[in-house]
Amino acid sequence: MSDITSLHLLAPGEMGDFFALLAEKQVLATKDGKPYYRVTFCDAGREVCFPIWSDATLAATCREEWQAGEFYKLRAELRDTNYGLQLEIHRIRPVEEADREDGFDPLMCAARSRFDPEAMFTELMEIAEQVIDDEPLRELVTSIYEQYRDELLLMPAAQYNHHSYLSGYLEHVVNVTRNARVLTELYAQLYDELTPPINVGLAVAGAMLHDIGKLRELATGPAGATYTSAGTLIGHVLQGRDIVREAAVDSDIDEELLLRLEHIIVSHQRLPEWGAPKPPMFIEALIVHHSDDLDAKLQMMVTAISEESGEGEFTSKRNALRQPVFRGKLVEPKEEEE
Amino acid sequence: MSDITSLHLLAPGEMGDFFALLAEKQVLATKDGKPYYRVTFCDAGREVCFPIWSDATLAATCREEWQAGEFYKLRAELRDTNYGLQLEIHRIRPVEEADREDGFDPLMCAARSRFDPEAMFTELMEIAEQVIDDEPLRELVTSIYEQYRDELLLMPAAQYNHHSYLSGYLEHVVNVTRNARVLTELYAQLYDELTPPINVGLAVAGAMLHDIGKLRELATGPAGATYTSAGTLIGHVLQGRDIVREAAVDSDIDEELLLRLEHIIVSHQRLPEWGAPKPPMFIEALIVHHSDDLDAKLQMMVTAISEESGEGEFTSKRNALRQPVFRGKLVEPKEEEE
Amino acid sequence: MSDITSLHLLAPGEMGDFFALLAEKQVLATKDGKPYYRVTFCDAGREVCFPIWSDATLAATCREEWQAGEFYKLRAELRDTNYGLQLEIHRIRPVEEADREDGFDPLMCAARSRFDPEAMFTELMEIAEQVIDDEPLRELVTSIYEQYRDELLLMPAAQYNHHSYLSGYLEHVVNVTRNARVLTELYAQLYDELTPPINVGLAVAGAMLHDIGKLRELATGPAGATYTSAGTLIGHVLQGRDIVREAAVDSDIDEELLLRLEHIIVSHQRLPEWGAPKPPMFIEALIVHHSDDLDAKLQMMVTAISEESGEGEFTSKRNALRQPVFRGKLVEPKEEEE
Amino acid sequence: MSDITSLHLLAPGEMGDFFALLAEKQVLATKDGKPYYRVTFCDAGREVCFPIWSDATLAATCREEWQAGEFYKLRAELRDTNYGLQLEIHRIRPVEEADREDGFDPLMCAARSRFDPEAMFTELMEIAEQVIDDEPLRELVTSIYEQYRDELLLMPAAQYNHHSYLSGYLEHVVNVTRNARVLTELYAQLYDELTPPINVGLAVAGAMLHDIGKLRELATGPAGATYTSAGTLIGHVLQGRDIVREAAVDSDIDEELLLRLEHIIVSHQRLPEWGAPKPPMFIEALIVHHSDDLDAKLQMMVTAISEESGEGEFTSKRNALRQPVFRGKLVEPKEEEE
């Protein structure tokens, strides 16, 4: 057990036992007509692509047994060749249930949030406890989180675009909830004479549930999130409201308060062409929209800067924002003058 | 009892007993500062507007008791004056519950569909029986119609725009359902090799339920339909899907069939900026969209032509379509040549 | 003669005489610099692509005589190789005029409507006879169809997008005309008090002629339809109205009726950005728009479902609608319960 | 004859004989119920509005005979009253055919171009002679102008928006033609190597005919231009091309040259939402678009500045451009320093 390593930890020339996903298996042919395979193995941190020639030991197994999308346990040496890194495979077999004890995880190849999902979940539940004063509303929110706890811990926030990695949903929602909380607190203090008063708890509930429909819009798998049929035909905005309404059936939440919560979900994308059936029509809905939109766009900027390896002052336009993002000269901070 | 007539049936100079709505009561003042009232009584076919001078017999009653929006039983003479038709009121009192026996109806002033709502309801139920082959789907549709029968018989299709009169909902839905039925039948015959086959019953179910959310979006009253709070914050597209989902809880309808029905409702306005969270994504949804859009626009044309009294070849642009509608020369049909 | 077969009917290993189009002839070079040709022969049902090496018997003929876009008569064997199906050509010559007697048809490679163009033409003429009551209008429509009979029988409805195969024009127009007829009949019955009455004949005439300008916008050839210069610079909407106006010169059609017919053509794409110089301004024009738009979009859905070989519940977005189309689970119909 | 003056030339207190249009006749009532009339007489430079009391000498004639929209010959005194200028009418009768000899003109109330229509017509014909080298093209243009000479001399360029006064069409077309000529000449010199060369004559022909369809879109009357039915249903862009095609029937103009001319008309409004079925696709079409658009917008600016009497540095937004136009400080030019 202790000798299990990871593909992305192998140094060139090193041999090791590890789990990997056969991401792709392609049939090609040499000039003289001999078919061979090009296979790609990967884990979360490395992708290795190399040929299995028709006269290789593994040729028949490869042709007849290996399947793209399946996980394998390999003993192999990582070799640095003229054509880049390749694997010389000594042993290979499909993973088995028992491999989980050795640390195999079917989500091992997926990118993940750098934050601990349990900690994020806990933070959200604590915020709910602290600031949602209305008891039925608070119970509505927390009961939904408890009910879907397992999925929420893993789910990405989107298929592409932003926070599209494991636990990205929680990462996004924590940010939106923090934003909505501080903004609503500032404005509740400023406009303290309004009737009804600005409701911090309602904004936080809306922030925590604005994207809850992703639970039904997306299906999370080893290859990331994909759209469900209902997700494509109905969409997470409507599906999120469904989840809230289902949970509210046995709740004694005030009718208008529930309606406001539903409206926050329905309007959180602001414009019809951005996906909102209705625009925000009260203050808490407006704040949740801005809290969400800011976080999504800001993460797109961070991703554009991080993922693009160029050294220019701007990224290209090939990112989720479809515009250049400014990096600047990236100079070292000046030494403080004495 | 037999001597109850209607305001709009009185000839100038004639006296009669009738029920009427006090539509408006305005305080004005003469040049020398004496206040007087200008009152408007109406029924579905006539509106009469005249002053109650401060020295008139009814002045005090008018000032202290009469309330705009209330119905009254009057005995009055319709007089033709230099200022148009006026009422000389001999007796007046608020309507009482017992007046219903004499034919009083609080919706008496509202415009109505020229079609019999019971007959339209029956026609829809018969179509459902005939063409919705899938039993759970058929029961879902008919049970919703039975459940909301009373509201559906009265409800207009919209606050303004099209079919905005009593029973306008049924009139619109009958047309959309007929359109969807014939169109789907034509295409089901044409593309009979498709898998799954084009489903006439699904299109008819979608047509019958596409606007069912108006039940919750609008509140029907003597003064026509008004938006409910939930109607403004959520909208009939989402609310209609709610009604279907609630009815489906105890149904054993096929999951995908239900999803298709929901999608027809969600997509029936086609584009986001026209109110559809999702565009039509299969044939029956596309047909329901066109069946609906055609009927709505066509009724706007009919209304523009009927309501505008001008004699020009075009109506003005002041109609729900915001464009001129062509009437043409309206010539008498030519005599057949012998 | 009786021994003429078709390329797509040959079984692997079979030899036969057939006509085929040389769709492509590409010069390539082997690694050691020797040029060779890769040629593609096809008929309507099969495409075969293979090399002619520089030392092959046919090498010189291929280089000097064969021309892409020309038809040939071949005697060849269909061979199944490691590189897929190839032809071993025994004899080859360009087709000659006399080959038409053996069934050669220059449109043999083009996709075709699965409906018989003669039958569709006849159906349209019969509808015109039945429902266009106004004699000059009926003669206008039928005379145009008679005049352009040969082109109409062959013409596709568009270069891409929908019904873009031989006789696609008639297939589309038959559908639009059927739609327009049933819809207008429904509404003519419903609004029977209008002046002038809703005119079924006008709607049918408009449906039959709405795309007639494609006669001048597109040129139909072996490789499908291409835009003419006038088509690109003026467009079928305007060109269709031209055809009607030219035909009306010697007609005694009522002036307003002709104007209405022209307007139906001009407005059938509804919005300026969809290609309509004017929006529909009367009922028959509105109905023709919806009849046309529905048929075009519906055929795009059918094509997306049919052409894309994937097995998912949705097609991709790479189709004329640029959106996914829902196929569903495609389950076998359940057995009827006894 | 020599004693005929004009309404707008009368000084307060002066009496005179003149022709005027009864622009409006309204029935009003005094507080005590007596009906009276308020009438408005006008010519091109003045509008006078005053009451005809029920006890006035002219009361009966006014009520029974005077008709709004008709012209009258009056002998009247212009009086300056507390209620503004009024007419004390001494004699009045409808104008007669013979009054034309005394200078009566049914278009006397309409605004006119400040340029002489005959001179503008002549200028256009001279430009055509000078720069349209292709003889059939030149004859096509000039024959259309000769054929519609009378209408063209009077026609406004639009109902509202720009050059919406008598002979406004010619004024606009002269400007567009001058613009197109100088611009095309500049570019023909610059890009003298193009095949085919830039064609100044084609651009001038396009400029002269780009709006020729207004002949059929608008009907010119005493009250300005109004849309014809065909104008509303088809529009001047298409109707202008009709006029060109009709004139070309007996011409031996080169087919491609005619197509280019038609395209200039079809594309001169550039974008679909601005009214162009096709965008400009060659240089001369592009130049005619800019020549036209510049002149239209520039005249809107001039009109906004001239018509709005305010003294601010900007006009309001209530003009055809729907934006403020900058006047500036309008300071007197500084004296030249010595």
Next chain:
Amino acid sequence: MSDITSLHLLAPGEMGDFFALLAEKQVLATKDGKPYYRVTFCDAGREVCFPIWSDATLAATCREEWQAGEFYKLRAELRDTNYGLQLEIHRIRPVEEADREDGFDPLMCAARSRFDPEAMFTELMEIAEQVIDDEPLRELVTSIYEQYRDELLLMPAAQYNHHSYLSGYLEHVVNVTRNARVLTELYAQLYDELTPPINVGLAVAGAMLHDIGKLRELATGPAGATYTSAGTLIGHVLQGRDIVREAAVDSDIDEELLLRLEHIIVSHQRLPEWGAPKPPMFIEALIVHHSDDLDAKLQMMVTAISEESGEGEFTSKRNALRQPVFRGKLVEPKEEEE
């Protein structure tokens, strides 16, 4: 001095000395032709409108001396008449310079922020001191605030739309700055590994200066803000950047930091059609945009709710957002159950 009261403090029947603006002076005429004036006096809290008959004591003074837009000192009694509140003026004279000692203020009629401008100014300067670490940047910001201190204390944030009252600029900027500060602090902590790090000081500087161009776009007067010529022709986005660049001439601020600050101003309205020449291209610019947009829209909601006196659950659409704002049932908070 101590006997100076305010117009809006007078009770009906009370007499007092006060300053008021003659907001309007209109010439009207009685039925029998006698001219009279209708005058409107107001202060910040009340508007009184009444006639000065031609035979009144003040008639001549009113006609010849009083000027709309001027301030007067009045001794008058507030009387409650059939026509509403009126003033019986005993003494009246234009205000004099010396009246300032008695509390006269030419901005007395203008609406004001409910916050103390000095306190808001101080808060902003303190935030700048605390969080703008870069010394040249901090000095740039504070020096601009010091330079324009007097105007900034009074200036509204806009002519209409939001914060359109005295000191509205500071109120809006304080909110935007608070928003930007808390949001940037949250994200700086979250993405602490970025190079360069997220710069709270830059975001605060951008928030404080994003609308600084209003100093030149608007001119503040007794009647509120109006656009300057340069404001209309150039706009505050560009003018604000000018102010920053002018102040930077003698600063040794880092070139890239200055560029980032300029970009925040240029991009703060996000989209071209919302007024931004460039979209936000780095994180601080994105945060300032959302901080600003949220505050502007939120204040429009507050204003819509406050200004519209209706009692419905929604405001009308006649507000700066052009949409209904939800008030809800406005029920009293429920008593806590024991």
Next chain:
Amino acid sequence: MSDITSLHLLAPGEMGDFFALLAEKQVLATKDGKPYYRVTFCDAGREVCFPIWSDATLAATCREEWQAGEFYKLRAELRDTNYGLQLEIHRIRPVEEADREDGFDPLMCAARSRFDPEAMFTELMEIAEQVIDDEPLRELVTSIYEQYRDELLLMPAAQYNHHSYLSGYLEHVVNVTRNARVLTELYAQLYDELTPPINVGLAVAGAMLHDIGKLRELATGPAGATYTSAGTLIGHVLQGRDIVREAAVDSDIDEELLLRLEHIIVSHQRLPEWGAPKPPMFIEALIVHHSDDLDAKLQMMVTAISEESGEGEFTSKRNALRQPVFRGKLVEPKEEEE
């Protein structure tokens, strides 16, 4: 020295000394794993691409020393091979400073305007002298041109789209200035009664400076123009106004005249979505917009026609206009008939 030729002047089989840019150097591998390089040398008129095999004399130098983007002096023979033209290099070294004496120019590979930049510069300065009557305005314009003379002589007008070659800026500006001059002169004559009069000098100044901000938006290098950071973050519209304002600091130009000049720059792209913060608000601004837009679009048409080698009547849509451009049949001009 006199024996220096150019790469694009060499005939196949000819040897010569010349300067060339190493535009690309790519590492590839043969089937058996041996790496080799594919290099591309070019000058302004020819591009040659060929392999350097691993066993070639130059292999090591190529691998270790040659750098893409650098210029070299070569002695080489141009050989016509089966794989197209290749170079057989006899000698090669990087260019040296002294090579400039032999005619080396680092911009030698860049496309250039076919007009002489000095002549264009002179023409613009002469126009300024002739038609800008206002002395401070004239000096402002000419001093800016003198100050940036060297950059202006070389600068392209854009990175892509139009006039995107060396001296393209001057070529574009000369055209815009000529257009603006003739158009303004036509309208100044037409509307000679306006106050202030139409100002030809202002329009010419605006035309000469409308794109002056490209000096800061773009950086011109051997590989064409690229965006500067400030160019991307701020944009040439704002940067051009900066240049004018900086130059105006020491000028005694009239304040309103300067404001008008700034507005011409700010508004020259007309609509927000086309890049203009404000629309043109006076006549000279409107004329500069049209003069500029026409020249840019017209040059795109010329480029589309010239660059695309096809023989069809239309170009493809792959050009800066994203639409087909009509070439026509390109027939020889007919012989004049005798």
